[in-house]
Amino acid sequence: MDWKKPLGLSLLPLFLGLLFFSASLTPSLIPRGWFMQGVLGGVVAAIGYLVGRFALMLWRQMALPRWRGLPFAIGHAAIGLPVAVILILSLSKAGSWQNAIRARMGMELIDATPVLRMVGLALTVFGLLILLGWLVQILFDRTRRWLYRFMPERTANVAGLVIVGLLLLIVTRDGLIDRLIGVFDRTYTVAQKLTTPDRPPPAEPLRSGSEASLIGWADMGQPGRNFISGGPRAGDIADFTGGAAMEPLRVYVGLANADDAQGRSDLALAELQRIGAFEREVLIVAMPTGTGWLDPGSFDPLEYMHGGDIASVAVQYSYLQSPLALIIETDAGLQQAHSLVSTIHRYWRSLPEDARPRLYMHGLSLGAWASMYGTDLEALLDDPIDGALWVGPPFPSARWNEAMAARNPGSPYVAPDVGDGRLFRFASHTKDAGGPDGWGSMRLMFLQYSSDPIVFYEPASLFRAPRWMREPPAADVSPDLSFMPIVTQFQLALDMAFSLAAPAGHGHSYYAHDYIGPWAAVTAPEGWTEADTARLKQICDNGLQKGCDN
Template identity: 65%
Template sequence: MANMRVGRSLGVSLLPLFLGLVLFAASLTPSLIPRAWAVQGALGGLVAALGYMIGRLLLTLWRALELPMLRGRAALYGHLIAAIPVLMALVLCLGHARGWQNGIRSRMGMELIDTIDVPNMVLVAVTVLAVLLLLGGLVQGAFDRLRARLYRHMPRRTANVAGLLIVIVALTIGTRDGVLDRVVRALDESYTTAQELFDTAPPAPADPRTPGSAASLVDWGSMGQPGRNFVTGGPDGAAIAAFSGRPAKNPIRVYVGLAEADTAEARADRALEELIRLGGFDRKVLIVAMPTGTGWLDPGSFDVVEYMQDGDIASVAVQYSYLQSPLALLLETRAGLDQARALIRAVHRHWRSLPRDSRPRLYIHGLSLGAWASMYGTDLFSLLDSPINGALWAGPPFPSARWNEAMAERNPGTPYVAPQVGESRLIRFASHTQDAGGAQGWGDMRLMFLQYSSDPIVFYEPASFWRPPVWMREAPAPDVSPDLTFTPVVTQFQLVVDMILATSAPAGHGHSYYARDYIGPWVAVTDPEGWTQADSDRLAAHCNRGFQQGCDNG
């Protein structure tokens, strides 16, 4: 180790800087989602700063242990020798960066890029690194001043520990109760405005069969834009009949907005009342759904199941947040869980009070954060006396307890991204490359997970800070780059960036779930009467002619 600071004029230690450059080079390797040069620069600057910080900590520990240090000319030569492999790795990774990104893009059917704009990418990285080092220097300066004052009143070692604790507490309180609170309030206000609530809402529908109308028990203004799009969208009976050639009904869609009532229980009761008013329990199929963080429900999922059930279907959902799903997951964790449990309990309580031979088949559904919340709300033990018929959970976030339990039971030898559980009678997994297995061979309940192998929301792993996720130790899936490799620290932050970019992937990859890929799972779970593979193929083509995420305008 070297004690001298060859880079004293720059105010940095060279060996920690070399470690930062190594991590920057590693950050250029591919992960699950393609990255633009600006994002790559920010990621590279962040991990370089972390590498520098880790290097400084290691140097401090080395000195604290009073281990031998290189000095003078030996230290100079040591720095030069260490710099050679670092620079070679940096040049090598920069040279391969474009090919690595194009490798992911080609597997996702995206247009290839001609360049990654290395100069601008490096400029962004250096800027991020400099800002983080400056902030680190300010924190270090505050710590040094504080412990110098404490030296007057206590032993040096005690002062060092006390000073460190005080700085940590001050930073935690300042960011949590200061900056973070302001950010959350600003985000909440911006997303609330985007919902077009009350005075800014468009005119209410005139049809009394539409939630939010004058005859409805649900307030149109409180529903928000995602809810209004849901209840007024989708195929009607005429469109379904034109597709199937059979008589069809108008599907029932019920949605209650977050602003409808102050408590999760009140909103759930209002949704149940509206569902009863519209005759939802007289339909053949009933779906209880949880939306994503902002209240959005994927039209591609509901459209296809309404087509295959000839419109004889009702769906009900309740909003629990205005924030984007990642923010709602971090900042409003309980809101979604409490709302899911309240809604599922309310609907299930009324459903099980009905005669068994005349009540609809009951299913649970959710995408992303909606999947996580609805899994939590589906207490299978409390449903043992009157079990639901099944569930379809798409893009389940990695913390989802029921998903983790299912993954833990996967059959040995089956891929982590496309597992099989037992004889596939209770739990099945489907993806864009793995068939849902059809409607045969199930037990009394059907639980289906739809997940893409390139979805970081599903396959992120917190332990990737120090060890590779299970799926990285297996053969890569078709839309995952074979050049993806594990690097401690770096892989963690690559996957975090992937989660942020997850919905930027083209439909059918990442966290962008595609209407066509819901067809097989819904067929397997709901077993529509008289449905054939030819019908699935026609519906897939029908969706492809419509818009990318749904198929009601096909």
């Protein structure tokens, strides 16, 4: 009996593909609907089938014995029946697995998973990928057979593989991918409304984009205009504090406001000087997310906390969403951060120590990674910054990895303690920031959620369980989450793509309530108390006052 069935599918690899599909139904960090589960299941089933086919090829190449006749049929039945049982059990539990995560995140539970639609979509995706693989196989076969005319068979096989691989790389990277990048770039450029601003420039001369400003309003882009126009005013802050308040200062330089990273940094410094930002008590140097967005849930509470005696500056480096910018425009963010931080720090250190603001770095997501890169601690040793708050740092972030490597033994991986907390601290929705006491000369804080795949994705999950999966699950992580090689990698990759779909306080959806404690610990507002923290959290939770928006 041949190893292949009439449809061209090998049974043993197909069994492995079904096991991969069954494993993909288990929960990961972010809840999945039936559509995304169907796509994920089809992809991993195709990969499992491919792995099985590759294993069979190696078996044949090594001339190992093959089952035939009755032992062949018995062996397939012995493997296929347990696979079928696992598949049925996994399909029956798929809905409850997803509801377990939803319940932990306070989401509405689903009544039932539309199994037939999900399986139908998975079969469609699986079939399309198998067809694509078959077409690539035909291309490879024809290429190597053509090469047989000019070289030995073994050499032709290797050369054919190289030629087809290069052809696919060129077609995807220099063809399809380039076209997609162009579409994304044009789409987000339109979304930024560079040529037709959605609102008039501010009338206040101290606001970026005004007639007195050095920064053009139209070229600033929509994220920058939202940042400049938003936030509490002095009257709002005075109502909260019960005393006098200042007007917070905000500076934003858009990607189109200057031709290069250094030009945008110089423009940001000049604007800060123009509005008197270095005369304020606190100066925040922030890096936005990929599109240029800054979370108002971080900045608004901070301006309340310091009575408006604060200035914030940010510079845009991309129009793309953070996942795309992370892959396509990684260097752009890192270079802009290094330029901005060094430019502002160089001027700041030239001022008398008793006549300059306290200087802090800040960033969310890709902005956190860029900010950490730009904050070269060795270069700042002789005149260090006062601190930083980095939120949802992506897993490749070097500074975050250094801090995680130094965590105290026995402390949870998702919410670690580092030393005595004098330099590095971690906070989350379940872990307190520790307050303003006990720090050294520099205060570096990470805010991260235990269910955030942007933070806790590990490339090594292709073949081994991530470190956080080897510990008891956090409060918003399902206890049914389990590791399977290859499948877990794709589950977490899909989690990253949809991490913002989680409700506020979970996944990659950071919100105002959880910024307040870390900011109080890092910036130590004068006269600030725990009661003030609780009161501001209540205001943000209830949305009773301007600011604290997300």
